[in-house]
Each structure stands twice: as C-alpha cells, then as structure tokens.
Amino acid sequence: MRDSSPRDFRWVAAPDAPKRWQRRFWLTGLSLVERLLLRSDVQGFERMPEQGPLIVYFNHIHYLDPFTLSSRFWRKRYFVPIAKAELAHTFFVGPALRANGSIFIKRGEPDISALRGALEVLKAGYVLLIAPEGTRSPTGALIEAEKGLGLLVYRANPVLMPVGIWGTPDFPSAYKRLRRPVIHYRFGAPYRFNLPPETTRRQAEGAITDYAMRRLAQCLPESMRGVYAAPPPDLPFVEEI
Numbered sequence: 680m681r682d683s684s685p686r687d688f689r690w691v692a693a694p695d696a697p698k699r700w701q702r703r704f705w706l707t708g709l710s711l712v713e714r715l716l717l718r719s720d721v722q723g724f725e726r727m728p729e730q731g732p733l734i735v736y737f738n739h740i741h742y743l744d745p746f747t748l749s750s751r752f753w754r755k756r757y758f759v760p761i762a763k764a765e766l767a768h769t770f771f772v773g774p775a776l777r778a779n780g781s782i783f784i785k786r787g788e789p790d791i792s793a794l795r796g797a798l799e800v801l802k803a804g805y806v807l808l809i810a811p812e813g814t815r816s817p818t819g820a821l822i823e824a825e826k827g828l829g830l831l832v833y834r835a836n837p838v839l840m841p842v843g844i845w846g847t848p849d850f851p852s853a854y855k856r857l858r859r860p861v862i863h864y865r866f867g868a869p870y871r872f873n874l875p876p877e878t879t880r881r882q883a884e885g886a887i888t889d890y891a892m893r894r895l896a897q898c899l900p901e902s903m904r905g906v907y908a909a910p911p912p913d914l915p916f917v918e919e920i
Contacts (some may be wrong), residue, residue, distance in 0.1 A: 688796025691780040692803040697757035701778040709750035709775070717850070718859050719751060723842075723866030723898075727755065728920060732801035732837035733869070736828060738895060738903065739810035740819050741847035742772075747862055748808060748842070749779060759800045760808040761793070784827075786813060794830070801835040811892060819848065820905030824892050829884035832872055832891075838920055839891060841867040843898030865898040869920040890914060 690696065713719075727733070733756070737744060745760050752758070760776065764783040767773050776783075782800075784793040800807050809831075811824040832839065842864055849860035874883055893911035896904035 686792040688782045688792060689799045691759050691782060691796060692799035692805060694803075696780055697805075699778075699780065702780055705775050705778040706750055706753045709746060710753070713747055713750045716859060717747065718861045719747075720846075720861055720863045721751075721866075722864070723868075724752065724755075724864065726866060726868060727752075727840060728838055728869055729755070730804060732804050732835060733806045734801070734809055734828070734831065734837050734839050735806055735842060736809045736811050736839065736891065736895065737842045737844050738821055738899060739812050739815045740845065740903075741815065741850070743847045743850055743862075744844050745808060745810070746775075747847065748844070748864075751864070756806045758806045758808045759797075761797065761810075763814075797831055798835055801831070801837045807831070807837075811888065811895075816905070818905070819845075820903050821892060821896055821899070821907045823906055824888050826884040826888055828891055829887035830880070832887045833874070833878075833880055833883040836872065836874075838869050838871050839894075840869040841891065841895035841898050843867075843895060843903070845900065845903060867894055867898045870894070871918045871920060873916045873918055875916060886914075890917070 737748060749758050749760060760781045762776050762781045762783055764785045766776060767783045782793050782796045784790050797807055809828060811828040812822050813825040816822045844864055846860055846862040853860040872887060890911050892907040893909065896907040
C-alpha cells in the first residue's frame with residue numbers, strides 16, 4: 680500500500696507496481712514514439728537475467744538515455760529508474776517519471792528515503808536503472824562516478840549488468856539530414872560481487888564503484904571510456920552470471 684509521505688518510495692516495490700495502468704499507459708506510448716522516431720542497434724540484451732534483484736547501470740550523455748532504455752526494454756523486466764529530484768515536477772518529464780514509478784533522489788546529500796526505496800526494489804527482486812555518474816557527462820566520455828552504486832551493492836548484493844549507450848546526442852539534429860538517429864545499446868555480461876566478510880562499507884563502495892565503471896567502459900567505444908579507460912582488474916570475488 681502506498682505511503683502518504685511524498686518522500687516514501689517503497690510503494691514502487693509493491694507486488695502490484697509493475698501492473699499499474701499509469702505505468703503501462705506511459706511506457707506503451709513511449710515505446711511507440713521510440714520506434715517511430717529512433718532506430719536501435721542492440722547487442723547483449725538476451726543475457727539479462729529473467730528474475731532476481733538486478734541493477735542495470737549506464738553511462739549518461741543525454742536526457743533521453745533513461746527514457747529510451749525504459750521504453751525499449753520494459754516488457755521483459757520491471758525497471759525502476761532513479762532520477763534526480765529536480766525532474767519530479769518538470770513539464771511532461773515529471774509526470775512520465777512518476778507514472779513509471781521512479782525514485783527521485785536528492786543529490787549532494789544523504790537521501791535515506793531514496794536509499795530505502797531502492798533497497799526495497801532489490802529486495803522484491805526487481806530491476807533498478809541507475810546512472811552512476813549522477814549527471815550527464817559534458818564530454819560524452821565517462822566521468823568520475825558517485826559512490827551510490829557501491830553502497831547499494833554492499834547492502835543488497837544484487838546482480839549487476841552494464842549497458843553502454845551512444846547515439847542519443849544525435850537527437851534531434853539527425854532529422855535535419857532526413858535520418859532517424861541510431862541509438863546503440865551494448866549490454867555487458869551480468870555479474871555479482873561475493874565480498875569477503877571483513878570488507879568494510881567504505882572499502883566496498885570504492886572497489887565496487889571503480890570495478891563496475893570499468894566494466895561499463897568496456898561496453899563503450901574507446902573514445903567514450905574517459906577516466907575508466909583501463910580494463911577492470913581480475914578480482915577473485917567477482918562471479919560471472
């Protein structure tokens with residue numbers, strides 16, 4: 680049952696949340712628009728686990744990124760996006776995100792309500808959709824990520840799956856050349872951390888975030904790998920799924 684508090688996001692993890700008519704209405708409409716206006720080049724999506732807690736994380740280069748991901752792939756799994764709080768009441772985008780069942784996070788400060796909601800989503804066996812950088816990259820290449828991804832993994836130990844995205848910045852300029860933009864999605868192999876029991880939260884946040892971002896970088900063209908261009912290290916506590 681939905682809590683009356685506007686900052687309680689645990690309702691997005693309720694058993695009936697994936698079937699809400701508002702969500703299906705918006706995503707069906709967005710899917711139709713996405714297929715009409717954009718072309719897609721998808722690789723690796725078939726490797727996505729069909730059940731269990733999962734974090735799908737992506738590089739953020741354009742405001743369309745989370746929308747194209749959600750509208751393109753929502754029929755396979757129930758996605759709960761994490762979005763910045765400033766978007767909650769913006770024109771069109773705010774209603775779409777709220778209808779989809781998003782978690783709005785306050786950046787630059789500890790947000791217990793958003794963290795609680797995200798953990799409930801994973802506990803329920805759903806999918807969190809996260810941009811670990813926390814903001815759009817001004818250059819298109821990966822920038823330093825926040826530690827939120829590492830904290831969620833430390834608390835919930837879900838499966839992780841990176842997806843590299845590029846092509847969204849061609850919207851809408853490609854239409855001037857009478858072409859539809861091509862959006863590329865490269866899904867990496869899913870994996871899980873089996874951290875040693877003596878690992879502290881601080882240690883986990885740093886190690887998990889750095890390793891996860893290097894896995895994401897491998898899903899992108901070399902010119903977009905940015906500060907995570909070096910390949911991920913071979914860690915004994917990483918399990919391939």
